Amino acid sequence: MVKRKETNIISRQLLIDGKWVDSISGKFFRTINPATEEEITTIAEGDKEDIDLAVAAARKAFEKGPWRKTDARDRGLILLKIMELVEKNKDELAWLETLDNGKPISETKNADLPLVIDCLLYYAGWADKIHGETIPVRGEFLNYTIREPVGVVGQIIPWNFPLLMAVWKIAPAIACGNTIVLKPAEQTPLSALMLGRLCQEAGLPDGVLNIVPGYGPTAGAALAAHMDVDKIAFTGEHTTGRLIMKAAAGNLKRISLELGGKSPNIVFADSDIDSAVNGALRGIFFNQGEVCCAGSRLFLEKKIHDEFLGKLSDRASRLSVGNPEDPNTQMGAQVSKEQFDKILHYIESGKQEGAKVITGGERCGNKGYFIKPTVFEGVNNSMKIAQEEIFGPVVSTIAFDDMDEMVQQSNDSPYGLAAAVWTRDIKKAHKIARELKAGTIWMNTYNTFDAASPFGGYKQSGFGRELGVHALELYTQIKSVWINLGT
Numbered sequence: 081m082v083k084r085k086e087t088n089i090i091s092r093q094l095l096i097d098g099k100w101v102d103s104i105s106g107k108f109f110r111t112i113n114p115a116t117e118e119e120i121t122t123i124a125e126g127d128k129e130d131i132d133l134a135v136a137a138a139r140k141a142f143e144k145g146p147w148r149k150t151d152a153r154d155r156g157l158i159l160l161k162i163m164e165l166v167e168k169n170k171d172e173l174a175w176l177e178t179l180d181n182g183k184p185i186s187e188t189k190n191a192d193l194p195l196v197i198d199c200l201l202y203y204a205g206w207a208d209k210i211h212g213e214t215i216p217v218r219g220e221f222l223n224y225t226i227r228e229p230v231g232v233v234g235q236i237i238p239w240n241f242p243l244l245m246a247v248w249k250i251a252p253a254i255a256c257g258n259t260i261v262l263k264p265a266e267q268t269p270l271s272a273l274m275l276g277r278l279c280q281e282a283g284l285p286d287g288v289l290n291i292v293p294g295y296g297p298t299a300g301a302a303l304a305a306h307m308d309v310d311k312i313a314f315t316g317e318h319t320t321g322r323l324i325m326k327a328a329a330g331n332l333k334r335i336s337l338e339l340g341g342k343s344p345n346i347v348f349a350d351s352d353i354d355s356a357v358n359g360a361l362r363g364i365f366f367n368q369g370e371v372c373c374a375g376s377r378l379f380l381e382k383k384i385h386d387e388f389l390g391k392l393s394d395r396a397s398r399l400s401v402g403n404p405e406d407p408n409t410q411m412g413a414q415v416s417k418e419q420f421d422k423i424l425h426y427i428e429s430g431k432q433e434g435a436k437v438i439t440g441g442e443r444c445g446n447k448g449y450f451i452k453p454t455v456f457e458g459v460n461n462s463m464k465i466a467q468e469e470i471f472g473p474v475v476s477t478i479a480f481d482d483m484d485e486m487v488q489q490s491n492d493s494p495y496g497l498a499a500a501v502w503t504r505d506i507k508k509a510h511k512i513a514r515e516l517k518a519g520t521i522w523m524n525t526y527n528t529f530d531a532a533s534p535f536g537g538y539k540q541s542g543f544g545r546e547l548g549v550h551a552l553e554l555y556t557q558i559k560s561v562w563i564n565l566g567t
């Protein structure tokens with residue numbers, strides 16, 4: 081259970097129209113600490129009726145509320161105020177995130193929270209810089225465009241970076257003047273609810289941000305299918321992405337999808353090997369491997385294969401796995417029993433298909449959903465562990481000596497979210513960057529992010545780009561206005 085002194089930062093209700101309410105059904109669901117397998121608390125469980133109320137509140141705030149008349153610069157000021165409050169409460173937010181998700185406190189403090197704060201700052205800056213253009217059309221006309229908000233947006237987010245995913249979605253939506261119904265993942269609702277309180281404190285008008293925790297097939301599906309929602313932004317599994325596309329067809333709402341990945345991390349013999357080993361570790365073991373762009377397929381040039389694997393497995397076996405609240409912990413718990421079982425199942429499947437575990441390959445301890453950092457050697461790109469997203473601390477290494485064949489294998493995946501290349505040969509690096517089918521290419525780095533740089537997928541990793549100026553496309557629409565200047 082949560083320590084008594086901390087219970088005041090936990091919200092357990094839905095946020096609808098500026099009020100904290102129980103769900104209409106009166107039901108609650110449990111949220112579990114994956115490191116202890118114990119219940120943290122129970123949260124009001126939203127369902128279709130609650131989504132209906134939240135959408136109605138968002139619609140009212142969009143069409144009639146003060147939001148419509150709020151100056152763009154004042155929207156930016158509200159985002160800045162939210163940023164300040166997040167900064168002020170960053171220790172509590174980091175602790176809540178670690179408690180709910182199982183990720184190490186060193187990561188929530190040094191990665192999640194700084195990225196959250198930066199994203200709020202970045203979009204606060206955009207709010208009053210979103211404008212149209214005047215267009216030199218033929219004839220005696222003045223033609224100009226206005227960039228307007230899309231309207232009511234539904235945002236469905238996953239459990240791997242709960243607060244960061246919330247902010248990636250709400251910050252650009254607010255900057256552009258939309259109103260929001262946010263559905264956090266059922267595994268990790270706590271940080272989004274606290275963010276809701278901070279948004280209220282920052283002066284965000286009632287109904288602009290509504291938060292309805294609940295399950296995917298009930299609350300999530302109702303939001304995706306709602307006829308009065310203008311856009312859905314979703315991050316999660318590709319199978320869920322397909323369901324959302326179908327559900328969105330009812331009123332042809334816009335959608336943007338950020339789905340899974342099976343990203344190749346390619347190391348050439350001419351790279352700085354030690355820094356590539358660091359990159360490979362960060363690529364797969366950061367956040368327990370629960371990262372959509374994790375470097376889960378590690379392509380190693382044959383000349384350095386053995387040396388690299390030796391260093392990698394040595395470092396992986398020495399990572400400290402355990403209590404996420406301990407500042408020295410490097411890898412925490414997987415988010416849920418379901419996820420834990422799924423990862424162990426994939427490890428078994430890799431062994432059965434003939435790949436060799438050189439370190440890890442089993443659970444760690446006997447309480448909590450901990451899995452040892454796992455490195456597979458001798459993987460063939462057609463094996464299940466090289467084709468399917470494991471979403472855990474499991475890396476499949478594949479040896480190569482022919483560059484064209486390696487590029488072909490790297491692209492031989494239904495996904496295309498990210499890829500990385502390690503080499504000192506700048507020409508080779510840029511050539512491969514052009515050939516890899518992925519939305520992000522990292523060179524001599526991994527898992528590098530900035531609020532200003534777009535993120536999203538090729539192929540079945542989804543479509544639409546979050547972050548940067550590109551996210552403004554997701555949350556605005558363009559109106560063309562004509563004025564007759566002739567007779």
Ligand code: ADP
Binds near residue numbers: 238296315
């Ligand atoms: P995972 O299986 O890893 O939890 P999901 O794609 O199922 O990944 O979850 C991501 C988000 O999508 C969560 O907020 C979840 O509740 C939601 N979700 C799951 N199923 C549906 C659905 N059918 N419709 C809408 N949202 C859903």
